[in-house]
Structure formats: structure tokens, C-alpha cells
């Protein structure tokens with residue numbers, strides 16, 4: 178049976194190493210924010226070539242902490258994509274600000290910089306770009322818009338660890354880059370985890386406080402903060418996996434290459450790759466006019482699929498009172514998108530079968 182993802186397979190690759198690390202942490206008596214967390218922060222800072230990195234509890238927390246560090250709050254507006262995971266907009270609402278949605282480019286699924294400009298108002302304080310499915314947005318252009326309008330730029334890199342734009346890592350363009358280590362992301366732990374890549378020392382120092390109840394020392398509470406610490410076990414696992422990340426990303430890219438070469442069906446639109454962006458294919462997302470028909474076809478042959486995302490964020494009940502107006506591209510793409518299996522350990526026989534079945538669709 179083909180699977181949409183199979184997390185057990187990656188664990189098997191290093192189970193002995195991971196088990197040994199976990200046992201040594203369990204016997205050490207030091208479980209939170211210890212030497213493994215420090216090592217992960219050093220290693221990711223080097224990998225991303227970023228000024229500072231700070232770990233936290235999840236990708237969602239990375240966004241919330243970043244907004245708080247930039248003083249984004251009540252009466253502020255933050256421009257973001259309507260076509261992303263709910264957490265992107267949720268983080269904006271959690272700090273008391275209002276998400277303003279700028280329509281996407283239907284080819285890349287990413288926010289369209291031209292539409293960002295149209296959404297800027299006196300209340301706009303920041304832009305959260307989302308490098309969706311593992312492909313960078315037009316990050317230089319978004320940085321320029323942010324600079325010209327004195328706005329902060331936060332990158333939601335939950336799906337783009339290791340992706341680059343003009344050879345520079347995602348997460349190092351904006352004031353902050355927010356990563357998630359949720360198990361199905363490009364680099365996942367065995368629980369929840371997150372990371373923020375930070376440009377300025379000032380913001381880094383504030384984030385360190387926000388992560389642990391507003392202070393970094395015992396009896397120091399300078400701010401109302403959070404409990405958003407990463408634990409030693411997850412950090413140790415991530416340190417082991419980080420060494421293999423480039424290999425995993427190459428495997429994802431190779432699978433995508435096979436899909437791009439072999440899938441040949443005029444009814445199915447393959448993902449478009451921006452030549453300036455090195456796509457990491459956290460998802461391989463197709464577009465098709467009659468999605469229900471394709472779903473029936475895939476189900477008939479037991480090919481799993483995912484719908485990311487079935488509606489623009491403003492259509493969820495949580496935002497139903499806010500009277501957002503419809504955005505044509507987000508509406509269209511959310512009806513047409515369908516993702517097929519892509520993960521480093523996906524067997525070539527499965528890849529070929531998926532291609533053959535997609536080619537048979539009429």
C-alpha cells in the first residue's frame with residue numbers, strides 16, 4: 178500500500194543512534210534547554226547562515242513569539258497569504274492583531290508581492306510571507322516592499338527548511354524566519370518543536386526572554402512571556418537528522434524530477450518552479466479542474482492524496498465574523514489543488530505507479 182507519508186521509515190534509518198541519545202538524556206537528569214538545545218541552535222545557525230537562531234516549542238509559537246518581539250499587537254494589521262496552514266493567520270490573531278490577506282500567484286501558490294502593496298494601510302505593521310510547500314516566495318521583492326513602507330517582514334518557513342532563494346536560505350531574508358519541526362516537515366522531530374532565525378541582536382535578546390516567561394534568569398520576568406521551550410530529546414534527534422537534511426532534500430527533489438518528467442496529462446497541471454528558488458518539495462501539489470473526479474480515480478487505485486488547502490483561511494468558521502472579501506486566486510486554487518505522496522523514503526516503484534495512474538486519468 179502506498180502511503181502519503183511514512184514517518185517510521187526515517188526513524189529506522191538512525192534508530193540505534195537516536196535510542197542511545199535518548200537513553201543518555203534520560204539518565205542525565207537534564208531535560209529542557211540543555212546542551213543539545215544549544216547545539217541545535219548553533220548547528221541550525223550555521224546551516225542557515227543566519228545571525229541568530231532560537232528554538233521554541235512549535236512553528237506556531239515561533240510566529241507568535243516573533244510578532245510579540247516586534248511589538249505587533251492590538252490595532253495593528255499584518256499582511257499574509259490566504260492560502261496557507263491556519264496557524265499563520267492564527268498567530269496574528271493570537272497577538273491581538275488583524276490578518277489582512279493578499280491574494281496569491283496561482284502558479285507558485287505563494288503570496289503575490291503586487292497584492293501585498295495594495296493591502297498596505299496606516300495600520301500595517303508587518304508582512305508574514307509563507308514559503309509554501311517548500312518553495313520560497315519572491316523574497317527580495319517582499320523585503321523591498323517592507324523596507325519602503327517601514328514594515329517588518331517575517332517569513333513563515335514551516336515548510337521550507339533548507340530551501341533557498343537566490344542561493345540564500347529562506348528564513349534569512351526577513352527580520353525573522355519561523356520554522357517548524359512537526360514530524361512531517363522537511364526536518365521533523367518526534368513531537369513538536371520550532372525555531373526562529375533572527376537578524377538583529379535586539380530582537381534575539383527579546384525572543385530569549387519571551388520564550389521563558391519573560392526572563393532568562395531565575396526571578397527575572399521583564400515581559401509577559403510564554404512557556405515555549407524545546408526539550409533535550411527533540412533537540413538531540415534534530416541534531417542527528419540535520420546532518421542528513423541535504424540528502425533528504427535531494428531525495429525529495431529527485432522524486433519531484435521523476436514526477437515532472439513522467440506525469441504527462443493535459444488535465445493535470447504540475448507545480449511551477451521559480452528559477453530563483455530552490456524548491457524543497459515539502460508537498461508536490463497538482464492542480465486539476467475537476468478535483469472530485471481525480472479523487473475518485475486515485476481512490477479506485479488506492480493512491481493516497483492530501484488537500485492542502487481546501488479553503489482560503491478567511492473561510493474558516495473562526496474568521497466568519499470578520500467579513501473578509503473573497504480573493505479570486507485563493508478561491509480558485511483551493512478548489513483545484515491536490516497533493517500526491519512525496520517523502521524521502523518513498524519507494525521508486527510507488528513513484529512510478531503514481532505516475533502511471535495519473536497518466537491514465539481522463
Ligand SMILES: *Cc1c(COP(=O)(O)O)cnc(C)c1O
Nearest residue numbers: 235236237262264265335357359
Ligand atoms: C506546520 C505549519 C505551521 C505551524 O507549525 P507547528 O509546528 O505545527 O505549530 C505554520 N505555518 C505553516 C505554513 C505550516 O505548514
